[in-house]
Amino acid sequence: MTAILIGVQGDRRALAWCAAMVLVAALRLLSARAWRRDPAARDRTGFWSVIGCCGTFAAGLALGGGAAWLWPASETWQLFWVFLVGGMCAGAAGLHHAHLPAVLAFILPAGLPLVARYALEGSERGLAAAAMILVFLGALTLSACRSSREFAANLRLRLSLAQQAQALDAANQRLREEMARHRATEESLRQAQKMEAVGQLTGGIAHDFNNLLTVVLGSLALLRKRLPEGDERAARLLENALQGAQRGAALTQRLLAFGRRQVLNPALVELPKLVQGMADLLRGALGAGTHLRCDFPPGLPPVHVDANQLELALLNLVANARDAMPRGGEVAISAEERQVMRGEPGGLPPGPYVVLSVADAGEGMDEAVLAQAMEPFFTTKGVGKGTGLGLPMVHGFAAQSGGRFTLHSARGVGTVAELWLPRAGAVPAGRPEPQAAPLPATRRGTVLLVDDDPLVLASTAAMLEDLGHVAVEAASGPAAIELLRGGVQADLVITDFAMPGMTGLQLAEAVRRIRPGLPVLLATGYAEVQEAVLPGVPRLPKPFEQAALARAVAECLSGAGAAPG
Incomplete structure (x- = not known):
């Protein structure tokens, strides 16, 4: 437009107008860059909205004011100005339709100077042109209002959809987590049902074996009394039969312990005294290459369990620790008091417990072996070296005593077996040790x-x-x-x-x-x-x-x- 004004009309004022337009454009560009670099732009939307509207107002005023200032005498070039300004206004309405104040800040200062210029002519043609420009500006304003409302509605819809998508993703994540917990619960329930079924089966079998072993042991005892003296071969065979029956009785007790059907005689047991009393037996079970270390804190409260079954469980755990360290090492037996709070996982009622731990630094177990370790008849030992009932027996004894048995192990790190036992009340000081009652005189009946x-x-x-x-x-x-x-x-x-x-x-x-x-x-x-x-x-x-x-x-x-x- 500057070139046309200078070349056709020879109006040098167009250079000043062009310089003003370039200056406004430069200022708008600088403000846009400042907005992009502002780290707090999202929190200062009101401030930058005002700056943007000021920029569009200055551009519109420079365009419309320049047209009124450089208004040519020729009707042809007047129409050229009108079409130029009208096109710029239409472009601004399309470009800034999302922000109605920016549209109005451009089209009003750009179009109203032309309206005023035509109106000042006072002719019918001038008034008609002014009216047409006003109608055009009104149409652009209505169109911009409608476009702004539609944009706002679409933006709200997109934001709502995004929020709903986020909520749906969160719900799906919660559902996946709930499904995972449900599967874990189902797996735990199936495992518990399987263990319960096997426990009932082994308990019933053990009861029948008890009857059979009662017959075998009684008959062998009577036969030993009637065996002629001097028959060493027969005596040796009889002793072998008795030992086999006694081992069968011990195995039956393990079956009953796993099935939680053994008869328990719970009493107050002080763990340090119990372990000290069977220390020689434990060292003998470990062998020469393995060291036994016991660590009990002072003032450890007693537990309420069957002492004989606890000794058997501890002996099983120590034997397993020994087998896990074929090259020798150290087995640590320790105990500490712990409190179970309401709602804690594990299935134990809330209250105080004493945890008896047997730790080794052996080969350890991977997750697959650890998951099967307490299943009956599962063993990693060779044929004839393990029955697979040691840990199930400990598990059944702990559950029947009101506690629980847990294993913590990792391949190459070792294993820690924890026996959770219900804590008993304090033992009175100076309590006399129980004495075995003498056998009363036998009378016939x-x-x-x-x-x-x-x-x-x-x-x-x-x-x-x-x-x-x-x-x-x-x-x-x-x-x-x-x-x-x-x-x-x-x-x-x-x-x-x-x-x-x-x-x-x-x-x-x-x-x-x-x-x-x-x-x-x-x-x-x-x-x-x-x-x-x-x-x-x-x-x-x-x-x-x-x-x-x-x-x-x-x-x-x-x-x-x-x-x-």
């Missing part, structure tokens, strides 16, 4: 023997008769009641617990009604009896040997069996 297994019945009757007692056999609880009502003068009733039709406890209750004061001895290996046993009904754990049977019968016949079992 008539024993009513009740068992649904004919082999157990015959073997136990033979052991009683060998001890000098008279054995009266009954194959069921109702049969025993009929014998008592029929006049059998029994001095003692020995009954099995698990019998069809009438359990041993039900029989004991019936005996008390029929013959008050008649002692009843419950021969069983079932842990279910632990909670349901009647006061004054002692127990004889199966499998039992003749010596244990003799002591139990002597205590009952002498009145010692009247103490609660």
